Amino acid sequence: MSIALPVRILPHGEGLALPAYQTADSAGLDLVAAVEAEMVLQPGERALVPTGLAIALPSGYEAQIRPRSGLAFKHGLTVLNSPGTVDADYRGEVKVLMINLGQEPFAVKRGERIAQMVVAPVTQIAWQPVADLDETARGAGGFGSTGTATGTAGT
Ligand SMILES: O=c1ccn([C@H]2C[C@H](O)[C@@H](COP(=O)(O)OP(=O)(O)OP(=O)(O)O)O2)c(=O)[nH]1
Numbered sequence: 294m295s296i297a298l299p300v301r302i303l304p305h306g307e308g309l310a311l312p313a314y315q316t317a318d319s320a321g322l323d324l325v326a327a328v329e330a331e332m333v334l335q336p337g338e339r340a341l342v343p344t345g346l347a348i349a350l351p352s353g354y355e356a357q358i359r360p361r362s363g364l365a366f367k368h369g370l371t372v373l374n375s376p377g378t379v380d381a382d383y384r385g386e387v388k389v390l391m392i393n394l395g396q397e398p399f400a401v402k403r404g405e406r407i408a409q410m411v412v413a414p415v416t417q418i419a420w421q422p423v424a425d426l427d428e429t430a431r432g433a434g435g436f437g438s439t440g441t442a443t444g445t446a447g448t
């Protein structure tokens with residue numbers, strides 16, 4: 294499925310390639326850093342990285358900002374608020390909240406692919422207050438209630 298996405302290239306994003314799907318069935322488009330030169334993140338440091346883009350998602354959609362696994366694995370560089378949420382009515386610049394969880398400084402360079410954006414449909418709810426909820430086999434069990442061993446349930 295594909296939808297048209299209006300995008301505005303901001304002045305500091307000019308000259309950069311638009312984010313692209315790297316393979317035919319990629320879920321995310323790699324976002325590129327629209328930093329002036331380099332932005333160095335020290336170990337433990339976080340920063341908002343500009344993408345130079347503003348978008349107009351259709352109502353009923355969101356964009357999720359997610360880490361790239363390679364940067365996370367190799368450098369400990371990840372998205373602090375992952376998945377970041379871009380609301381359909383947001384018209385400001387899409388930014389990436391990066392944090393360096395690695396042990397070395399990491400220099401984010403202009404044009405580098407630092408995170409990925411996944412556009413997804415959104416379901417909004419309407420609260421329906423009730424006195425009791427329907428019963429289920431799980432009930433209130435959670436947070437490890439089923440253990441970790443391979444179970445025989447259902448077999
Ligand atoms: O990774 C992100 C997360 C958010 N945003 C932008 C788009 C989003 O629509 C807006 C608000 O994000 P969110 O609701 O997560 O932040 P908030 O702290 O609740 O701010 P607000 O009070 O503006 O909703 O900020 C980004 O550009 N990147």
Ligand SMILES: [Mg+2]
Nearest residue numbers: 378379380383
């Ligand atoms: Mg909010």
